[in-house]
Amino acid sequence: xxxxxxxxxxxxxxxxxxxxxxIENFSPREGQIAMxxxxxxxxxxKEALCVEAGTGTxxxxxxxxxxxxxxxxxxxxxxxxNLQDQLFFKDLPxxxxxxxxxxxxxxxxxxxxxxxxxxxxxxxxTGRFNDKSSVADLQSITHWSHxxxxxxxxxxxxxxxDASVWPWVTSNEGNCLGAECPLFQKxxxxxxxxxxxxxxLVVINHHLFFADLALRDREVGEILxxxxxxxxxxxxxxxxxxxxxxxxxxxxxxxxxxCDDLETESQKVARDIQLNLHAVxxxxxxxxQDLRLALGQDSRRDTWASVKSSVSRIVDHVKLSLLGFNEVxxxxxxLSEGLNHCFERSIEAISxxxxxxxxxxxxxxxxxxxxPRSFVLHVTPLLVAKEFQAYLDKTKAxxxxxxxxxTSNGDFxxxxxxxxxxxxxxxxxxxxxxxxxxxxLYVPRYLPMPSAENYTEKLLExxxxxxxxxxxxxxxxxxxxxxxxxxxxxxRDRLEFPLFIxxxxxxxxxLEGFAESGNGVLLGTSxxxxxxxxxxxxxxxxxxxxxxxxxxxxxxxRARLEMFKKQGKNAFFTYQxxxxxxxxxxxxxxxxxxxxxxxxxxxxDPRLIAKAYGETFIESLPPLPRTRDAGVASDFxxxx
Amino acid sequence: xxxxxxxxxxxxxxxxDSRLAFACRLIEKAYKExxxxxxxxxxxxxxxxxxxxxxxxxxxxxxxxxLANEKIDPAPPVQIGHDTPPTTNHTMLVNLCDxxxxxxxxYRRIAEIITNNDNEQALGRERYKTYRQNACELxxxxx
Numbered sequence: 001x002x003x004x005x006x007x008x009x010x011x012x013x014x015x016x017x018x019x020x021x022x023i024e025n026f027s028p029r030e031g032q033i034a035m036x037x038x039x040x041x042x043x044x045x046k047e048a049l050c051v052e053a054g055t056g057t058x059x060x061x062x063x064x065x066x067x068x069x070x071x072x073x074x075x076x077x078x079x080x081x082n083l084q085d086q087l088f089f090k091d092l093p094x095x096x097x098x099x100x101x102x103x104x105x106x107x108x109x110x111x112x113x114x115x116x117x118x119x120x121x122x123x124x125x126t127g128r129f130n131d132k133s134s135v136a137d138l139q140s141i142t143h144w145s146h147x148x149x150x151x152x153x154x155x156x157x158x159x160x161x162d163a164s165v166w167p168w169v170t171s172n173e174g175n176c177l178g179a180e181c182p183l184f185q186k187x188x189x190x191x192x193x194x195x196x197x198x199x200x201l202v203v204i205n206h207h208l209f210f211a212d213l214a215l216r217d218r219e220v221g222e223i224l225x226x227x228x229x230x231x232x233x234x235x236x237x238x239x240x241x242x243x244x245x246x247x248x249x250x251x252x253x254x255x256x257x258x259c260d261d262l263e264t265e266s267q268k269v270a271r272d273i274q275l276n277l278h279a280v281x282x283x284x285x286x287x288x289q290d291l292r293l294a295l296g297q298d299s300r301r302d303t304w305a306s307v308k309s310s311v312s313r314i315v316d317h318v319k320l321s322l323l324g325f326n327e328v329x330x331x332x333x334x335l336s337e338g339l340n341h342c343f344e345r346s347i348e349a350i351s352x353x354x355x356x357x358x359x360x361x362x363x364x365x366x367x368x369x370x371x372p373r374s375f376v377l378h379v380t381p382l383l384v385a386k387e388f389q390a391y392l393d394k395t396k397a398x399x400x401x402x403x404x405x406x407t408s409n410g411d412f413x414x415x416x417x418x419x420x421x422x423x424x425x426x427x428x429x430x431x432x433x434x435x436x437x438x439x440x441l442y443v444p445r446y447l448p449m450p451s452a453e454n455y456t457e458k459l460l461e462x463x464x465x466x467x468x469x470x471x472x473x474x475x476x477x478x479x480x481x482x483x484x485x486x487x488x489x490x491x492r493d494r495l496e497f498p499l500f501i502x503x504x505x506x507x508x509x510x511l512e513g514f515a516e517s518g519n520g521v522l523l524g525t526s527x528x529x530x531x532x533x534x535x536x537x538x539x540x541x542x543x544x545x546x547x548x549x550x551x552x553x554x555x556x557x558r559a560r561l562e563m564f565k566k567q568g569k570n571a572f573f574t575y576q577x578x579x580x581x582x583x584x585x586x587x588x589x590x591x592x593x594x595x596x597x598x599x600x601x602x603x604x605d606p607r608l609i610a611k612a613y614g615e616t617f618i619e620s621l622p623p624l625p626r627t628r629d630a631g632v633a634s635d636f637x638x639x640x
Numbered sequence: 641x642x643x644x645x646x647x648x649x650x651x652x653x654x655x656x657d658s659r660l661a662f663a664c665r666l667i668e669k670a671y672k673e674x675x676x677x678x679x680x681x682x683x684x685x686x687x688x689x690x691x692x693x694x695x696x697x698x699x700x701x702x703x704x705x706x707l708a709n710e711k712i713d714p715a716p717p718v719q720i721g722h723d724t725p726p727t728t729n730h731t732m733l734v735n736l737c738d739x740x741x742x743x744x745x746x747y748r749r750i751a752e753i754i755t756n757n758d759n760e761q762a763l764g765r766e767r768y769k770t771y772r773q774n775a776c777e778l779x780x781x782x783x
Binding site for chain 2: 443
């Protein structure tokens with residue numbers, strides 16, 4: 001039905017409309033307008049809507065415009081901080097410019113993204129850092145902190161995002177002093193939250209959404225304003241974020257941090273008390289390290305049940321150390337705010353540790369992961385649909401879920417089932433790109449099965465000639481870290497192009513370097529399958545090593561597959577396959593980013609052709625021309 | 641085991657591509673009827689050509705297949721070979737060779753595709769005779 005809103009939307013998106021005045025080379029896209037109209041209707045009737053919008057639809061504008069035109073309170077939640085920044089600093093100002101609406105807008109991130117002035121002072125006072133680069137980092141941060149308005153550490157220049165000082169100049173739930181903080185009035189987290197509360201449109205991320213949800217559930221406060229409209233962009237990540245959020249975890253890091261913080265705080269108290277505090281900290285640190293050793297040398301992820309009996313003695317020891325720590329601190333807690341806070345953290349640590357090491361219930365998964373020098377213990381909900389349902393029941397907001405990848409073979413049910421959105425409306429908007437002209441899918445012949453020992457070597461031999469044809473300008477996306485590091489070693493002496501290898505630099509710097517090089521080859525795993533936007537000829541080939549099935553040995557995956565089996569469902573078709581399809585669609589989505597982009601997609605896995613389920617993958621991908629002929633692929637690569 | 645049923649498909653078109661395109665339709669149909677199909681090609685080149693055809697001849701078709709030498713385990717329902725006899729069990733043979741392969745009587749069904757080309761037709765008649773001498777059920781479909 002045509003109404004005033006639709007007219008306004010049509011006008012703004014038209015060839016001569018307001019957007020065309022603000023954006024160079026703007027051209028109206030049918031799909032974008034259809035999406036904007038559907039969202040306007042959804043907002044009007046306070047419904048729920050899932051929209052899959054193929055790459056290039058312009059989905060950001062398609063939801064921002066109707067959201068603004070509605071003049072309601074809007075929350076936009078996206079997957080990552082980088083996407084938040086892009087939305088807030090690039091897209092949102094453009095859309096506002098195209099309307100005559102001047103809403104109050106706010107950007108809100110998690111607390112770890114804001115400098116904590118109290119901890120910054122503390123880091124200086126205690127002289128924790130004495131190496132040159134850390135001192136320089138601290139000075140840069142301090143200098144910036146005098147001038148910043150937002151306190152968002154993304155503004156800091158010249159300090160690497162993986163610098164070791166960051167945890168010491170930002171706060172977390174555990175070490176924040178809250179209203180007791182002497183610098184509370186200046187707190188950037190508080191300021192940002194107040195601004196968000198007062199705004200008409202707030203840009204947040206999924207993690208923050210669930211943090212707010214949890215606070216409301218416990219009735220201990222709220223971060224976000226009550227919204228009339230909530231839009232989840234990158235909605236395919238919502239369930240995963242929820243699962244991570246509701247995951248109760250305890251890391252060896254958090255215990256060691258507690259010990260470190262106690263020692264820092266204890267420097268301000270009398271000598272005899274200080275000695276006692278040091279003693280319990282040392283004991284807890286030792287017990288924590290013992291538990292790491294007991295969990296086995298190799299880094300791994302496994303169920304808690306698999307180690308429970310073999311580590312029970314050491315687990316008891318950690319518990320006793322925590323209790324001792326807590327007991328000694330109790331008598332020192334009123335000496336300072338910092339010590340009191342350590343005391344409170346120790347209470348929480350005891351309860352988490354007991355919950356995690358207890359017997360597993362039906363609705364949660366107890367598991368652990370180990371790294372060379374640390375471990376993390378987890379209790380993860382088997383499904384997040386329940387937690388999400390509680391929210392859906394309460395909220396009266398219109399809810400929009402959008403992403404380039406929500407469906408498998410045109411079917412939304414995998415996505416809907418994860419979040420109990422079976423009742424929500426659905427809309428698929430096809431990409432406006434002409435894949436027939438812009439791309440080619442190549443599946444090489446004679447590769448062994450992906451389980452073969454020499455698989456990675458064989459596929460690399462296969463793609464080296466193609467890399468030489470495209471003169472680099474390629475991503476090789478791996479499904480495992482093992483294959484990634486194997487490939488890094490293998491390719492180093494065999495390629496003349498600069499290699500950008502995940503883990504050698506932070507993600508953003510790796511991508512900048514790749515884009516600037518003009519002939520780079522980037523090797524990445526899961527985090528590079530998504531949210532990477534390199535337009536133009538700098539990225540002309542995407543190579544995917546295997547169909548991205550999650551490992552069935554992963555403790556979470558194993559428990560979820562088990563659950564589907566118990567429910568009498570086919571776990572492969574209801575869960576594993578659609579999950580892998582969405583991942584592959586994400587990976588493939590890196591290649592063609594613009595109407596003029598061209599590129600070769602190489603999916604090495606022979607199962608894509610030989611297995612019946614290959615059809616589900618093919619039907620779910622954009623309509624790419626296909627080949628298995630090395631000559632055809634090579635000719636295409638030559639033209640890129 | 642009973643002797644195979646052999647179907648001859650006589651095409652109006654003379655081009656080698658039309659033969660492969662028809663083979664694809666035949667294979668797709670057989671796959672949907674749950675046949676396990678082995679295609680015997682005279683050369684590696686033709687095996688590759690058919691492999692490419694099966695993968696590309698229609699936008700919305702999908703027939704899970706592999707080249708016999710790709711050694712996919714477990715083997716997909718459709719395999720294309722050219723030199724060695726197949727090691728897996730199939731119910732149907734599509735013969736693209738001039739000669740009848742020696743292992744022809746392993747199958748319940750055999751398909752022969754003859755293009756509108758004198759030489760092809762002459763060779764086809766020879767194969768027809770041989771099948772008859774081997775007491776196969778024969779049918780001919782003019783298309």
